[in-house]
Amino acid sequence: MNRSERSNIILATLAREGSVDVERLVEELSVSPATVRRDLDGLAERQLLVRTHGGATRGSLAYDLPERYRLDDDGAKRAIASLASSLVSRGMVVGLSGGSTTDMLAQMLGMRADLRDDTGRAALTVVTNSVNIASTLAVRPHIKVVVSGGVMHPHSYELVGPFAEATLGQLTCDLSFIGVNGISEEGVFSVDEESEAVVNALIARRARRAYVVADGGKLGASAFATLPAVPGLGLITDDAAPAGMVSALREAGTEVTVAVAAGALHATA
Incomplete structure (x- = not known):
């Protein structure tokens, strides 16, 4: 699974649940904690989420995640x-x-x-x-x-x-x-x-x-x-x-x- 695919999963989870945590993403994505943290940091730099101590939330962002960032395999x-x-x-x-x-x-x-x-x-x-x-x-x-x-x-x-x-x-x-x-x-x-x-x-x-x-x-x-x-x-x-x-x-x-x-x-x- 490449970084883009992981990002889509992270953002889809965030759109659905409002928050994500590193431990759960490690299990779901089958990657290391360091990889998950890098993915979250990259998405935070793009202002698509707000980093927290153990993961990320939508925080006070004044928008829902655009549809193009959500999984399209429903x-x-x-x-x-x-x-x-x-x-x-x-x-x-x-x-x-x-x-x-x-x-x-x-x-x-x-x-x-x-x-x-x-x-x-x-x-x-x-x-x-x-x-x-x-x-x-x-x-x-x-x-x-x-x-x-x-x-x-x-x-x-x-x-x-x-x-x-x-x-x-x-x-x-x-x-x-x-x-x-x-x-x-x-x-x-x-x-x-x-x-x-x-x-x-x-x-x-x-x-x-x-x-x-x-x-x-x-x-x-x-x-x-x-x-x-x-x-x-x-x-x-x-x-x-x-x-x-x-x-x-x-x-x-x-x-x-x-x-x-x-x-x-x-x-x-």
Whole structure:
């Protein structure tokens, strides 16, 4: 395992748990304490963590770790993103909010060979308020990237506020995919910040068809800000989602599609 791979694991653990310690990392990474300390010192120099006596924390850093520093091998998110990608075809305008699953979806769209040709013209347009997603797709000449204006949220790297809302309000998408932090049995979706809730709902509303993309762990969870209602908003999740929650959502009128690791899907309602 090289230093970059170790750093990804360290940062993913830090993003998930808020702190790491040297002894645990030595065991997980199968390297010496000196190697772990050097890795932590290097990440601290890049201001990606705060060193402590026995390890590191996020400390008082005023941001969450960017998605590009997190592990991208989550099987559930990959299955969801793959299914969402299969709904996208050439010539579409696709709206994407920020989030780890939408970021993975953007990566998949960027790598799809069927969206590239020899003309040099964009075969797909992606509208996003996510700085991370815009950066991911910037090197893909077959994808036209439209970025909303707005103020960058320090925790999610999403553009929010009146400028974002004004830009997105003038656009129409064929499909939109948005991320959330919580989903109730009644089909109420929530995120951590009220400004993101407004913009995410707007991205969904400006599409002819819109889906929340969220792994099963989000079902039954709740977050601070509820998304304004979006008629017909569907959900794409994975097969780890609690069956009772899936049934309750369908009974409440939410179309739920369940992706499995092999890329197949369960029945929808």
